[in-house]
Amino acid sequence: MAFGDFHTHTIFSDGFGTVEEMVNSARAKGLSALGISDHSMTPFDLRYCMRPETNIEKYEPTVREAQKRARELHNFPVFLGIEWDLGSEIDRERYDYTIGSVHYIIRKNGDIFPVDSQPEKVFGGIERVFGGNRLDFAKAYFEQVVTHAEKNKPTFMGHFDLLTKHKTVDEDDEAYLAVAREALAEMLKHVPLLEINMGAVIRGLRSVPYPHPKFLPLVLELGGKVILSSDAHHPDKIAFQFPEMLRLLADIGFTHVSRLTPDGIVEDEIATLL
Numbered sequence: 001m002a003f004g005d006f007h008t009h010t011i012f013s014d015g016f017g018t019v020e021e022m023v024n025s026a027r028a029k030g031l032s033a034l035g036i037s038d039h040s041m042t043p044f045d046l047r048y049c050m051r052p053e054t055n056i057e058k059y060e061p062t063v064r065e066a067q068k069r070a071r072e073l074h075n076f077p078v079f080l081g082i083e084w085d086l087g088s089e090i091d092r093e094r095y096d097y098t099i100g101s102v103h104y105i106i107r108k109n110g111d112i113f114p115v116d117s118q119p120e121k122v123f124g125g126i127e128r129v130f131g132g133n134r135l136d137f138a139k140a141y142f143e144q145v146v147t148h149a150e151k152n153k154p155t156f157m158g159h160f161d162l163l164t165k166h167k168t169v170d171e172d173d174e175a176y177l178a179v180a181r182e183a184l185a186e187m188l189k190h191v192p193l194l195e196i197n198m199g200a201v202i203r204g205l206r207s208v209p210y211p212h213p214k215f216l217p218l219v220l221e222l223g224g225k226v227i228l229s230s231d232a233h234h235p236d237k238i239a240f241q242f243p244e245m246l247r248l249l250a251d252i253g254f255t256h257v258s259r260l261t262p263d264g265i266v267e268d269e270i271a272t273l274l
Helices: 019-028 056-074 117-130 135-150 175-188 215-219 241-253
Strands: 033-036 080-084 097-101 104-108 112-113 193-197 227-229 256-261 262-270
Touching: 019 033, 019 056, 033 112, 033 256, 056 080, 097 135, 104 135, 112 117, 117 135, 135 175, 215 241, 227 241
Parallel strands: 033 080, 080 097, 193 227, 227 256
Antiparallel strands: 104 112, 256 262
């Protein structure tokens, strides 16, 4: 597979494989590169992210050592990344790239509402915080996505419409689609690269990636670019259904897909990857 996977997780946050196991799997699958991107620390919720008392101080040197070893032994590029949550403070200069993600709605009154959690917590929060109004929930979520892109300008944006993970909104509702499209257009002004994320497909929660394919023609129209991401939490799931995603992108009209390299971001022709 002449493409890379740049959104993966290890035991340093909520993944199930070591850095070495993830690198070995990527090489065995024939990938051209691998990015490790464990979760930044969210001090208001330490359940799944890197934490000072456990992993965060070991993360960078461990990935850097794997990077050095893979380069010297196999000429295989490994990148140190981080999934940067809105509400986290990071030193971005320590990383080769950053993924801008929103897992929480952070309200001005200090209330923090999880978007990516157990269904009962998400639905309970919609009732508690938004009085059950799912469109208000969607507006609040997408406001956070745009804020993250505008304020922090990560390398690329992660799982744009993560709020749909547990079918919290009707993805065919025109009011929802209008809100999402407006946010997507605004986000792309600040960060023109977004991922095609397979995380929910891997878990059997969706049959299509984030963002929903119905948004991809707008990305193409506005000159946005895409990068493939499995969001794999296990070595076996690296590059999950990437050929299918490439065909989907080609059918929509995309001709290129982005990839990280030691010399920067390059564009590969999809036709040469299929």
